[in-house]
Amino acid sequence: MAEQRVRRGRARWLVLPVAALAGWGCVRGVSASQDSGSPSHAASPRTSASAPADPSAKPAPGGAYDPADYAPQVRTYAKKAGVSARLLMAILYNEDYKPHDPAFERSWQKYKPDAAFGIANMHRAAFDETKRGRDFASRTWQELPDDRALAVEAAAWYLHDMSKQLPAHWAGPYSREELMALGYNAGGGNMAAFARGAKPGSQAADYLARLRGNWDKAAKAVGQAA
Template structure:
């Protein structure tokens, strides 16, 4: 959620080309013959377009590709789909190649999995009594739909923890985003009027920057 790192990849591509042509030098004596019959040219069929659908989803990751899942699970959890989509954009800063995530988890003491960057305690708490209760946190890197479903219900649970008497410093969706990033306890503190710290403010600034883009993504 709040962790950030860079991923540097270096590639080298080498190609060689060989071509040859030949002429056997033969000739043909001219032959007197009737004028050739001119036939109409036959148009050739266009070459088939190569399909790129075999590429894995994480090679060209954009949260907009999962707009249908965002709408579906936001509706089920009773949260704003634009908020859920904006959070996915906030969490898209790192590569979501499942192999990369698992390798990083070997050196990170508190890794986050899936396109919503969810930590294991949050996932295990959220799944209780839910349709995905039998799923495991370790499945999140391979299943974007599961990651979106879990994030939606986690936001639902955070909303339940908001105090009824709140200061007007942050709107409800802003508080839920802060809770997603900084935890439910901090969210409640912010709800009572405490200003968010630098890291949480940065997360909120990115959310604002992704807000209009999220609305457009949900139209797809």
């Protein structure tokens, strides 16, 4: 689930607590000042029967992250979960605001225990609830930074669960996909309030604006008409 705070893009992550960055640098063997502005990824994946065998699902050391690289996983898991692949890809673009390096994420989580993990930025409680009765039920939240396919799979099913909470009709000026994205960001309760016509706060409004900005790019990434 997305971090619930106002986001200012990747630039925000250039100024992080010294403890978190120092831990990241120690793990990777480089100084924080060298790499804090350039996300890279260290692989330490666990194989999963539910994850595609495609090695692109694993973080690559020193490789820049592009959500479009995971279009095969997005299409696969969106279809299984019965949600829009375009929406799922747009969510990944929305969540691409911080370095998705496993070592960085774990260092940051020590500083902020309620931080989210993985390329879909999912919180522990959301992951544990979403995995119940599903193919990845035996997996753990701690695996999300290392297994991007698992992160995509969990996000797809979380969106599926959001769709089940939508009312049959709503008063707000939002599409079904926009409401589901707002639910991904702010939770099911807030999604229901927005559907009733409540005005999103600045954080949710920013999330929605960025989703709309990423909408055509997401369609192109998954091979759909914009």
